[in-house]
Amino acid sequence: xxxxxxxxxxxxxxxxxxxxxxxxxxxxxxxxxxxxxxxxxxxxxxxxxxxxxxxxxxxxxxxxxxxxxxxxxxxxxxxxxxxxxxxxxxxxxxxxxxxxxxxxxxxxxxxxxxxxxxxxxxxxxxxxxxxxxxxxxxxxxxxxxxxxxxxxxxxxxxxxxxxxxxxxxxxxxxxxxxxxxxxxxxxxxxxxxxxxx
Amino acid sequence: xxxxxxxxxxxxxxxxxxxxxxxxxxxxxxxxxxxxxxxxxxxxxxxxxxxxxxxxxxxxxxxxxxxxxxxxxxxxxxxxxxxxxxxxxxxxxxxxxxxxxxxxxxxxxxxxxxxxxxxxxxxxxxxxxxxxxxxxxxxxxxxxxxxxxxxxxxxxxxxxxxxxxxxxxxxxxxxxxxxxxxxxxxxxxxxxxxxxxxxxxxxxxxxxxxxxxxxxxxxxxxxxxxxxxxxxxxxxxxxxxxxxxxxxxxxxxxxxxxxxxxxxxxxxxxxxxxxxxxxxxxxxxxxxxxxxxxxxxxxxxxxxxxxxxxxxxxxxxxxxxxxxxxxxxxxxxxxxxxxxxxxxxxxxxxxxxxxxxxxxxxxxxxxxxxxxxxxxxxxxxxxxxxxxxxxxxxxxxxxxxxxxxxxxxxxxxxxxxxxxxxxxxxxxxxxxxxxxxxxxxxxxxxxxxxxxxxxxxxxxxxxxxxxxxxxxxxxxxxxxxxxxxxxxxxxxxxxxxxxxxxxxxxxxxxxxxxxxxxxxxxxxxxxxxxxxxxxxxxxxxxxxxxxxxxxxxxxxxxxxxxxxxxxxxxxxxxxxxxxxxxxxxxxxxxxxxxxxxxxxxxxxxxxxxxxxxxxxxxxxxxxxxxxxx
Numbered sequence: 001x002x003x004x005x006x007x008x009x010x011x012x013x014x015x016x017x018x019x020x021x022x023x024x025x026x027x028x029x030x031x032x033x034x035x036x037x038x039x040x041x042x043x044x045x046x047x048x049x050x051x052x053x054x055x056x057x058x059x060x061x062x063x064x065x066x067x068x069x070x071x072x073x074x075x076x077x078x079x080x081x082x083x084x085x086x087x088x089x090x091x092x093x094x095x096x097x098x099x100x101x102x103x104x105x106x107x108x109x110x111x112x113x114x115x116x117x118x119x120x121x122x123x124x125x126x127x128x129x130x131x132x133x134x135x136x137x138x139x140x141x142x143x144x145x146x147x148x149x150x151x152x153x154x155x156x157x158x159x160x161x162x163x164x165x166x167x168x169x170x171x172x173x174x175x176x177x178x179x180x181x182x183x184x185x186x187x188x189x190x191x192x193x194x195x196x197x
Numbered sequence: 198x199x200x201x202x203x204x205x206x207x208x209x210x211x212x213x214x215x216x217x218x219x220x221x222x223x224x225x226x227x228x229x230x231x232x233x234x235x236x237x238x239x240x241x242x243x244x245x246x247x248x249x250x251x252x253x254x255x256x257x258x259x260x261x262x263x264x265x266x267x268x269x270x271x272x273x274x275x276x277x278x279x280x281x282x283x284x285x286x287x288x289x290x291x292x293x294x295x296x297x298x299x300x301x302x303x304x305x306x307x308x309x310x311x312x313x314x315x316x317x318x319x320x321x322x323x324x325x326x327x328x329x330x331x332x333x334x335x336x337x338x339x340x341x342x343x344x345x346x347x348x349x350x351x352x353x354x355x356x357x358x359x360x361x362x363x364x365x366x367x368x369x370x371x372x373x374x375x376x377x378x379x380x381x382x383x384x385x386x387x388x389x390x391x392x393x394x395x396x397x398x399x400x401x402x403x404x405x406x407x408x409x410x411x412x413x414x415x416x417x418x419x420x421x422x423x424x425x426x427x428x429x430x431x432x433x434x435x436x437x438x439x440x441x442x443x444x445x446x447x448x449x450x451x452x453x454x455x456x457x458x459x460x461x462x463x464x465x466x467x468x469x470x471x472x473x474x475x476x477x478x479x480x481x482x483x484x485x486x487x488x489x490x491x492x493x494x495x496x497x498x499x500x501x502x503x504x505x506x507x508x509x510x511x512x513x514x515x516x517x518x519x520x521x522x523x524x525x526x527x528x529x530x531x532x533x534x535x536x537x538x539x540x541x542x543x544x545x546x547x548x549x550x551x552x553x554x555x556x557x558x559x560x561x562x563x564x565x566x567x568x569x570x571x572x573x574x575x576x577x578x579x580x581x582x583x584x585x586x587x588x589x590x591x592x593x594x595x596x597x598x599x600x601x602x603x604x605x606x607x608x609x610x611x612x613x614x615x616x617x618x619x620x621x622x623x624x625x626x627x628x629x630x631x632x633x634x635x636x637x638x639x640x641x642x643x644x645x646x647x648x649x650x651x652x653x654x655x656x657x658x659x660x661x662x663x664x665x666x667x668x669x670x671x672x673x674x675x676x677x678x679x680x681x682x683x684x685x686x687x688x689x690x691x692x693x694x695x696x697x698x699x700x701x702x703x704x705x706x707x708x709x710x711x712x713x714x715x716x717x718x719x720x721x722x723x724x725x726x727x728x729x730x731x732x733x734x735x736x737x738x739x740x741x742x743x744x745x746x747x748x749x750x751x752x753x754x755x756x757x758x759x760x761x762x763x764x765x766x767x768x769x770x771x772x773x774x775x776x777x778x779x780x781x782x783x784x785x786x787x788x789x790x791x792x793x794x795x796x797x798x799x800x801x802x803x804x805x806x807x808x809x810x811x812x813x814x815x816x817x818x819x820x821x822x823x824x825x826x
Contacts, residue, residue: 157315159315
């Protein structure tokens with residue numbers, strides 16, 4: 001899945017003097033308040049962090065409230081989906097108009113009917129709603145399926161993704177992995193053949 | 198009728214229509230799409246249907262329901278700029294105006310809209326939160342059966358919608374939290390919307406997304422309780438109007454069981470009378486009752502311990518630091534009462550910890566020990582062993598302090614110490630009988646205490662004279678120890694020295710768990726509360742049997758009235774002891790009169806909760822007049 005990255009960050013954190021009694025707890029709390037929010041500096045949503053204090057000494061800023069600046073080194077797990085990235089998520093709701101997906105358990109995505117390729121037809125089978133592929137009978141998308149989709153846009157405030165299933169690389173992951181493998185095997189042998197010609 | 202019905206395809210008056218859902222949905226989509234090309238007709242008709250809300254005929258209701266359902270299927274075609282009039286019409290709709298089917302359709306639409314696009318999420322959540330409170334015309338109907346039914350119907354749908362949205366948009370609860378907190382009605386809202394709003398907040402806390410939003414919501418509720426609390430001035434409560442004759446009971450009013458305009462009819466608690474017209478007090482009363490009922494349900498679900506941790510945090514941050522909170526702290530009291538072994542002990546331990554920590558500011562420490570003292574004295578549900586272990590901690594700390602400080606009497610310099618001593622003496626005034634009979638306690642507790650009291654710092658002279666006097670009287674009667682000097686207080690409540698250690702905040706006269714003056718609250722608290730009249734002081738053995746009723750732990754309700762009233766009114770020991778005998782005589786005559794209609798009286802007097810007899814203390818003996826006469 002694209003969009004996930006680990007970053008090494010050198011941070012300077014400014015703490016209020018009242019926090020000086022328990023600095024490590026304050027650092028964790030400050031970083032914790034950044035979780036699951038889009039951060040412009042990091043250009044992504046902070047998912048997890050691992051932090052180390054570089055220097056036990058901190059510079060005190062002069063002013064009305066003498067905040068002190070701590071230098072930290074942190075490992076950050078970031079999620080920053082950009083358009084045309086392929087993401088994976090679980091289908092939680094399916095209707096004729098749209099497919100609702102949850103990515104990484106916290107980010108919601110929607111794929112509207114006009115962004116689902118014509119290959120998929122909406123069907124109701126025994127009161128279960130699903131999208132089934134016309135060309136590949138086994139390729140089925142229903143509630144609970146893990147699917148791979150393309151990012152069209154990403155709302156940074158609500159962490160809401162608008163996705164599309166137009167591209168051929170998208171659809172049910174299980175089916176794609178199985179068949180792409182076969183396809184790639186076929187491709188490789190075909191290419192080998194081509195090279196002989 | 199002035200409303201143009203949208204023209205659904207092939208609609209003719211004498212035909213029977215049987216459109217499939219998808220046909221209607223596609224028609225709506227067309228109407229929405231046509232706006233982009235400039236043709237607003239069908240779109241405007243749609244908006245018109247949304248706005249039409251009052252006095253709907255059955256076919257209009259059906260139309261509204263169909264339209265809402267169709268819109269739910271067509272959310273992907275709704276554009277935030279082109280269809281803003283439709284969107285604002287939807288957000289203004291109140292589920293309180295409609296029956297169950299339309300409410301269902303509306304909820305479905307809101308959910309679909311919320312999950313379709315991040316841009317709509319906040320507004321949809323906001324719309325649902327605004328449905329916490331009914332429109333103004335409905336507020337009065339809330340008490341009636343029809344109103345209650347509608348309330349149940351709306352709120353269940355609103356909360357179910359929250360859950361559905363949270364299922365599809367995992368971060369929605371976080372946004373919801375912000376919206377709920379921002380939308381809290383202030384205490385100055387005339388329409389009392391805050392009560393039903395808080396009811397909804399508590400419902401969120403116990404609901405399916407409660408784990409995510411619960412603790413912040415509880416803290417916000419306690420914040421609001423304190424806000425109301427501080428609005429009630431202390432002068433509204435402490436009224437020294439002895440001339441009125443505290444035991445005047447208008448018996449004729451007692452028959453009037455209906456809640457009359459005068460809420461305190463027949464109520465002879467002066468302090469309550471002064472709170473009678475106080476709308477803020479009534480509001481606080483209602484909110485506290487809501488909170489108590491919520492705590493009860495938490496306890497039934499087995500989550501009380503977890504909720505208690507949030508309450509404790511809230512208490513430390515909000516209640517403890519508020520200047521002499523009057524009633525909000527009873528939330529802690531009630532929670533402890535529901536689970537004495539865990540929560541009850543935890544509360545006492547936290548308070549004691551705060552007291553002994555040097556790093557805490559002085560007022561916090563003094564406040565904490567005042568809370569502890571009042572709590573240990575008034576909590577009927579605490580075991581003697583718990584109380585003694587807490588007392589031992591206090592005594593040990595005071596002794597250590599004495600040994601470390603070799604100074605003379607100095608109220609200003611040793612404020613924390615004096616408040617600790619006063620706390621110990623106060624608790625022993627209530628509980629001394631318990632400790633006297635156990636020799637181990639005597640040596641562990643009372644011997645070090647004697648050392649403290651006889652130290653150069655002289656707490657007996659500095660602490661509140663009324664407390665010291667009662668303590669010494671009981672100590673003497675129990676032959677615990679004798680003091681060399683006699684202290685003459687003349688029934689004084691306070692002295693210059695006590696004022697000095699109490700400081701500006703007057704923490705020397707702060708007894709936070711004194712009887713609750715809010716009527717409805719009190720009926721909850723009463724069964725677990727120790728009134729001074731229930732206490733059997735050690736010197737009581739010296740009097741005749743007549744006065745045994747005083748200390749009877751059997752809780753003769755009639756006795757409670759006498760002494761409780763003194764308790765509240767005086768808030769001091771001096772007066773109550775001296776005037777006890779006199780008041781009894783005056784009162785007995787009135788008591789006899791009362792025995793004519795005892796049940797009604799008792800029910801009414803105890804906060805009027807006669808609809809729910811389960812609340813009443815089980816030990817009521819309605820028709821007994823005091824045996825002494």
